[in-house]
Amino acid sequence: MPKLALGLFALVLVDVMQLCIPWVIKWAVDDLEQGVATTKSLFNYGFYIMLLALGMGVLRFVWRFLIFGFARLVEMNLRNRLFSHLLTLDKPFFNRTTTGDIMAHATNDLLAVQMASGMGLVALIDAIMITIAATSLMIYINPTLAAIAILPMPFMILLARFLSRKLHKHYKKVQEKFSKLMEFTRSTISSIRLIKAYNQETSQTEHLNTLGKEYVKHNLKLSIIQGILFPSAIFISNISLLLVLFFGGRLTLNGIISSGDFVAFINYLLMLTWPMIAIGWVTNLFQRGATSLGRIRNLLNERPVIKNISLSNKLLKLSGKIFFKNLTFTYPGQSRPALSDINLKIGQGVLGIVGRTGAGKTTLCNLITRMFPVPDDTLFFDEHDVNTLPLSLARGMIAYVPQDVIIFSDTIANNIAMGRPGASIDEIQKAANIAAIHNEIMKMPNAYQTRVGEHGVKLSGGQKQRITIARAMLLEKPVIIIDDGMSAVDMETEQAIIKSIASYIKNRTCIIVSHRLAQLVDVKEIIVMDNGRIVAQGDHEKLLKQNSFYATIHKQQTNSQL
Template identity: 50%
Template sequence: MKENHSIKPSTNPELSGQIAHSFALLRPHFVKYRLWVAGGILALIGVDLCQLLIPRVIKSSIDGIERGAGGQSALFQWGVVIVVLAFGVAVFRYFWRNLILGFSRFMERDLRDQLFSHLMTLDRPFFQRRSTGELMALATNDLASVQLALGMGLISLVDAVIMTAAVLSFMAYINPELTLIALSPLPFLAALTKILSTRLHKRFSTVQETFSGITEMARSTINAMRLVKIYTREKDQTERFDRLGRTYIKHAMMVATIQGLLFPISGLVANISLLLVVIVGGRMAINGTITIGDFVAFISYLFMLVWPMMAIGWVANLFQRGVTSLARIQEILDERPSFEVGGPGLVPTVSVSLIELRSLDFVYPGQASAVLQGINLDFSSGLFGLLGPTGSGKSTLCHLLARLYPVPAGSVFVNGQDVNQLDLAWYRQSVAYAPQEPFLFSDTIAANISFGRPEATADDIQSVARAVGIDDEIRQFTQGYASRIGEKGVKLSGGQRQRISLARALLTKAPVLIIDDGLSAIDAGTEQQVLAAIMEYARSAIVIMASHRLAQLAGAKEVAVLEGGMITGVGSHHHLLAQNVYYQTIYHKQAGCSAKGKSHGA
């Protein structure tokens, strides 16, 4: 199993450009929740205003005491004012936390929905490039980083800006010279924060990519648990997972090192400012340049400035994480499906009755050699077979007929119309597909069968289940059709999974049914019943069945033989048996095996 499942790191060196691109993604959500954001910011301003007034009250009370004008009643009044302001801080803080943090949660939900909806538009080539673990990490860990940046990060940034501007104004009002002295260490903090933030961005990007690898490793190992145990690779898989975990911790510790520098340095700069104010401001108070009340108020305001100064490091950390994660999400949202066209395709008023392939060639994305070459076939109502050795192109042809990959213009026609000009959704709704390795959801049997037709009744579901010979087996489960079958149908045998997949396809009543070796795990005793159901379906639909077993293709109108991606023969059983070498070889091998099996049985 691969250990490198990471998304490629961002190649955009300009962080400002990345932030602008990310904000374009967030702008519609800010507009949607503008009242929440505005209300939260107003509540935050209310908190800051109340906090800023408290030192002024303290200054007035101290100056009053110094002048001898502060009696018991005056002190009581000042105390009441401070209590009222403190209560206001608590009330406004409650509202900003609910509004801003609520906004960040709504934003997280909407971005997750947007990401999931976009993934639904992408096609098979994309999912062959991206692992499930990567996408799961984006929808969980990365979105959590974005939510934190838009929640506490946003509120801390706004709070730091408002509080800094207001505090500096009050400090400058008391004494401009002392204010400049207090701010003298800040340029050092700004320069260091810029350097460390750039490094944090790069390191955190690596952390997120490593987390994607861990997620994919865990997912693939759990899904393949039976295989792991059969080959006794538990120790090996555990060691691989441990190596990924150690790599993750290594990069996470690098991030923690940078974070560990940001906070202490911010605090150190704040305390240096405090030291300068105590030394210079104390002398001013002694010399009478400022009053004792001014000095106490100035110290109080400087303490208020300590948080914004320390918040620079914390906010930079949150926003770097958020921007990095948002860029990874944006990378997926920038992906476009292979089938994207300039506008909506044509939607025919009649169902599919004829599919024509004309000199069809196909090369998988990223590969040089063609998998299919010069394919010419016609499919109309009835059963058509596809026969060939492994790697001959049968499954690829089935994928193209199901429109899982784009095809060249002028190579596939539906009812005489180029398939590329038809609406993709309309065509896919016209096709039912039963693969060799069916995917079943961790849901009930009924839900799995009705996946392609959710409105189907219980009678409809049971009818197709009887047709493929699995109704009796389903009823043996404790809860019958309501039984949950586990992820990928782990509670079922291979033949049962294939028959449920085929029942799902038959239930759709689509005019085109493609069976890609979808009967390979079905036992011989059930096979004839299943084939009878397929032949009945083929009376009014196009059925294309790829198989290695000639017995399954015995009722086909025509069989196409594929070898090396090319058609080497097309015709009936008798025609191919007389003309096609590969067909003759397969026929004699399977006929011989059948005869030997019967003789042993006798």
């Protein structure tokens, strides 16, 4: 803050110095007119002007440095707040907001706020100072002439305001188009392999071209308005100049004002053109900044749907028992429930979940991991309604292997240790062993230090899956959920993983979602889901006898293996 004040002070000093220059010129011209000027005095006047210019140069540097530095700080603080806030938001928010939107907030909107708090602030102060001072000096020289000269100025402000309102409208459109462009580029790059495999390069390029054209179209409209603004402002200021030349010239001829006054007056008038444009421009800059700040504020006002509760009893530890009571769940914005009447007790040991695609298996896992809000009195961890538990406590008891594998562009070791950054290499290797991936990692060029590329492009599908399993194993949590986490590994590896997990999970709760029934033959408790409901429950033998869907799938899968 003291720096900002110092910067503003320097800015004001520059303005004062700028206003002194015409006055020095006035002295010189008056001396010339009265015939008292000497080479030496003229040289002195020139020297003063040079000194003033030098001082202005130095001070301009000072205010730029201090005030723009301030604007960068504002931007940085806002960016940090935005980022840490985004991390608190939950799945319902990310389901409806695209990455492109968020990126637009993080780039364009922040830039607009930065411009308003830097350039905008400077231009406004500058414009106000110069306007007041130059007008006062003009009035001091000759009030009538000043009134005549200022006559066309209100038109300039009105014009600038009218056009800046239009600017604002198109600027909003430009922002929207920019969001779309960003989102499209991001999604294309992140699914590049798919796009190549489907030969969609040309159509993607064409679509980008269409989006790009719209972006350019609105930008052009913006430029047109800006293009009208400046020339018309200069036109109006020229009308003022014309009036001053005419009336001021007459006053000078009649000896009412001196030639020096006349010259100084014209200089002050010319000085007014920029503030008049600036006022229009600054209004626009502030409006942009305000819109952008509004957009950022909306984002900052987003609250996670899932209420987080802080619990005084920090010692509470969950053992991993999960209980669903008459739970019906509908995704936000959907009309049909994804889960209906779920009654289920999950305790230590393995629970298998099978069911057609779209049956609701992942949804069930999403609710246990507290990604979406559940109604009160429907889901319990140990004996506690989850809505009364802090999220960190609830999530802290679960190690989750999601259906969509997520691998970071980092080393294998760091990918496995993601949930426990301090884990030792021994612990990491142990987890990799359980997930039956250790031997393969050792064969890689840099073993655990091998970098896997973006989204793990250098790994096979099965390797990625097992790395995410190892990541969950390392956490040693009371609950492990593996959502279809072995679909990309062969039967043999799968059996090996299941065996090693079996010993690991002795005193834990383990939920395995699988499309392959063979994986679950030894599991004591299996639920079959269909259409969001649990339609059967029991061990393999019981289900084989009692559930026709289970029996059919089993038959198909065993036949296809023969």
